[in-house]
Amino acid sequence: MVARKPEGCVGSECDLPGRSARDYGDLVPVLAAAVLLIAAGVAALVARAQSAGRFGRLGRWGLTIGAAGAALLATSLVVQGLFFGGDFPLMPAFVLPGGLALAGGFLLFAAAVLRVVPRWAGALLVTGAVALVGVNDQDERILLAVPFGAAWMAVGYALWAGKGQRSIPPPEFADTS
Numbered sequence: 001m002v003a004r005k006p007e008g009c010v011g012s013e014c015d016l017p018g019r020s021a022r023d024y025g026d027l028v029p030v031l032a033a034a035v036l037l038i039a040a041g042v043a044a045l046v047a048r049a050q051s052a053g054r055f056g057r058l059g060r061w062g063l064t065i066g067a068a069g070a071a072l073l074a075t076s077l078v079v080q081g082l083f084f085g086g087d088f089p090l091m092p093a094f095v096l097p098g099g100l101a102l103a104g105g106f107l108l109f110a111a112a113v114l115r116v117v118p119r120w121a122g123a124l125l126v127t128g129a130v131a132l133v134g135v136n137d138q139d140e141r142i143l144l145a146v147p148f149g150a151a152w153m154a155v156g157y158a159l160w161a162g163k164g165q166r167s168i169p170p171p172e173f174a175d176t177s
Contacts, residue, residue: 034149041152042109044159049113059112066105072098103132106148121158124151 046063049055076094080086088094106129114122128151131144 037156038152041156041159045109045113045116045155048159049116052116054115055112058108062105062108062110062112064105065101066109069098069101069103069105073102099135100133103129103135106132117155117158121151121154124154127151 042063046055046059049059072094076088076091076098080088080091107126110122110125110129114126117125124147128148131147134141134144135148136142
């Protein structure tokens with residue numbers, strides 16, 4: 001849906017005649033639903049990893065960094081909408097670190113929960129987090145968000161269908177004899 005919109009611009013490119021950032025007004029409900037579904041997936045995955053004793057420090061760091069990135073992105077969107085009429089000149093200063101923190105946090109999070117979902121779902125989650133680094137919502141690179149969304153659908157399916165690898169004991173309780 002987003003990739004079909006006219007190409008947008010970033011920074012000084014927006015000063016050129018006929019150029020403007022992409023408008024997402026009609027997609028806000030769909031994007032909000034996607035964010036809520038991913039948040040529900042994260043919560044379910046955290047619960048599954050904690051109950052299996054597999055969340056640990058890496059998972060907490062990933063969750064914290066990812067949440068900070070998401071908060072930075074959300075804050076910049078609110079500031080842009082409320083105070084700048086959709087044309088916040090400092091938006092790249094918020095989007096770049098926020099996007100990198102979000103992608104990096106999801107990558108750490110994915111690495112932490114690899115043992116509580118099937119390998120194929122974990123591999124998709126890692127691949128989606130890596131692809132998220134290259135996303136740019138103003139041009140065709142928005143399509144790099146597709147692997148991320150597909151990975152979360154796969155993880156959701158694995159969690160819903162009960163296909164997690166719960167039989168793996170946590171390392172501290174593993175039988176070493």
